[in-house]
Amino acid sequence: LTLVWPLFAAFSAEVGVEDLRKALSRYQAIEKLDVDFKQTKHLSDLALDLNSEGHLSLRRPDHVEWKITKPESLSVELEGGRIRIHGAKGDETFDSADAQEADRRRMEALLNWLKLDADAIARDFTIEKKDTTHFTFTAKPGHPSLVTALEMELAASGHVTKLLFRERSGDEIRLSFGTPKLVYKQGI
């Protein structure tokens, strides 16, 4: 029993927001975050991998820039319910106020992930903890999220190193993050 019990525990430990908050404690009080990433989107029915690289930059409270540098420069800014895509041909803007309710909720859920907002994530997903550095998330029933499940891997230092998004379509997005530069709020 002593040998087998930890194995069972590793597969079935549903946890609450407190555990997630604790795991993401490094991100809860930050003011700025900058980190490089590598991404692979796997299109399941085409059996095709789309590889890209870029840089994530977060400015609290709600400004996120997802900047892709390879294969071509493209940046996506999310701020105040607005998505702005800057490409070589100009800007495209989408306002969540003009979107359907379901689209708005999807956008919010995505933003919560990029901000690593533990409380907001816990509202939309059921959290399971494999071990201290591995978490899995399952979208709660009725949530219109594009993503049905996620896996998150943390480094020993508490930084997020890997994220795996499983989309409803069967496609997957794998993200690997480098070491982030964090700037904390004054006094923390």
Added chain:
Amino acid sequence: MKRLAVFAWIFASTAWAGPRWLDRSHEVFLTPQMRGMAEGLRDFPVFWWNFIFVEAPDPAVSTLCDRIALMDGVRRLPCRHSADEIKSLTADWARDLPRRRNFPGWTEIRRGMRETLAKAALPMERSWIELLRLDPMGTLAELKAQLEHKADLNSSFKGGLMRDPDSGRVVLPVQFSFPPTEAARTQALLTSIGGLCSQTEGCASVHVFGAHAATLENESRVRQDVDLVSKLGTLALGLLCAFLLMTRRHRVLALVPWLVMAIAGAAAATVLVFGKIHGLTLAFGPGLIGLAMDYGIHSCFLDPRSRKTWRANWIGIWTTNVILILLAFSSIPLLRQMMFFAVFGLCLSYGLFYFLMRRRPKWFETEHYPVTAKRLRFMNVFAWLFLIAAPLIFFRTMEFDLQHFNFESAKTRELREWFFAKANAPSPYVFVHAQMVRLTSDIAHDGPGEYLPGFDEQQSHLATWRAALCGDGHHPLTPVESRFYAPFLDTIRCDHLQPADPGAAPPEYVKDFMGGGRFVTLFFPKDDGEIARLKSQYPAISSPREIFSSFPAVLFRELSWMLPLGFAGAFFLLWLHYRHIGWSALAVVPFFTGLGCYAVASWALSLPVSFISLVGLLMVFGCSLDYGVFVMDFLLFRKDEKPGVWSALSLCAAATMAGFAPMVFARHPVLHDLGHALLWGTLGTYVGSLWGTPSVYSMWSRLRAGWKA
């Protein structure tokens, strides 16, 4: 009996409502030049817009946007673009790139491909990825920018809606997916929108205004009015029939079937000549029945065998016909159709009456009532009062605007006036063209050519793609690019590089500008200078507002020579009959008292004098000359005979007034105006016939005797 015919007519009109030969369009008011363009406008989805007025807080408006966008029958709701709508629009757009633009070179294409691949790596629905696979050049952004620019032409709207903080109202433009003529679908959709508001927390009210809503509101109003008028009319008919039966004058009722037959024949002849008969021409039917009945009733009471009776009838019908025939030369199709219908109906009924009464006088011969004008001498005062008041008609507000015939509930009117005061809603200038071409102009415009060029330009663009792709060279793409962009590469295959087939279904993104096999381009000139430039460039161009405002000008121009000439012609016929200017003038007295009575009523009740009122007054003119001739003939040629003329006139007038009085309770402007003009006009004519003409005649005779003495 006149009522029997009138209501047989109304019932027949409602029972037949909807067949192909029945015309309900507003185009019947327009001259041929204007009609060609206006006729086609309703076919173009770009004119299928309405406005939803909502009184609700922002979250409720947002919920309404979400739900209305998903409703069956809603083509576009700018406050909420549904994913399906955008996808259907953009798939065609992406596919048509080679028709729209020259080959940009592989370097440019590959750069676009890499950028689009980066976009595709973001989390998104699979259907969006399929669109990106079709559009490596990111042209969807161009379409979006063009649509946004179009929305910006009206600066009052932001984010697809207009908020007014003062009134708390929000206006949501909505495009329906079917033409305004499909009233049943409009009804279902408006009911659903109303139901949605009551289910949405905070939604206080919702009201729809626009092409579809107005059509439905008018049709519903006419239906309700005809229902009301029919019920009241049936009551009046019953009372009149009962009166005739109780007073043993039932032979007069024998006129009715022949009259109905004659008017039905006139309606059939109108359909044969014009292809259709307009609802307003049918509404003219009861008035025509009233007019045609006069000769029959007159003959019943004044001996159908008498040559004097038929001579008076003959003069009566031609003094009426002369003005009707003149108006039949109008360039306004409705007037032409109405006048043909009236002249044909009058002549046919007259012929039938003459034939039957001369051969079977006993079927119709009726003893007159013991009534004379002398019994109520105080009515002379009213007759003089109406005569003096006749010129007042020229001081009444003339309402010739076509908008007047559009029924609006008080709420719709209030919202329309509020909306046009608040919103910048210009009436665009419309150019209809047979070919899909790009119209060049520096004046803001929107049309199919802005999205898909004409055939020649497409050919020129496609040639550059063929030159680059249809040789021996291979495209320099990576395996990932080749695989991901397989749908795009399929659209630029050599055998697919062909111009759009004019016979095939049009791409979704230009469907707004297509209708009935033609295309429309809208121009938005900013000032009179731009309008003048536009008109010099495209002489056939016009705006819906201009088309409809041309109606009063054309009508005024025509009436200004037709009416005086018609009156002169009628007066000349009277002179031929009496060979005496004074007697001829006396026969016209009932018309002026009729006009005076209507002027007084319109002043007292604040009634506008509209095109339909004028049509009603024309019928009054016809009636009044008949009455005038009957009275003058009696006074001059038959004074010693039995006084049946007073019974005939009383019965004619009573039946006409009973027939038209219910129309006064109708709320639709057409029926309401017609009812008032005929009711008050006939009342005044009656007073003028029984007391006006005899009174002036006796005064004239006394003066003449005095002069001679």
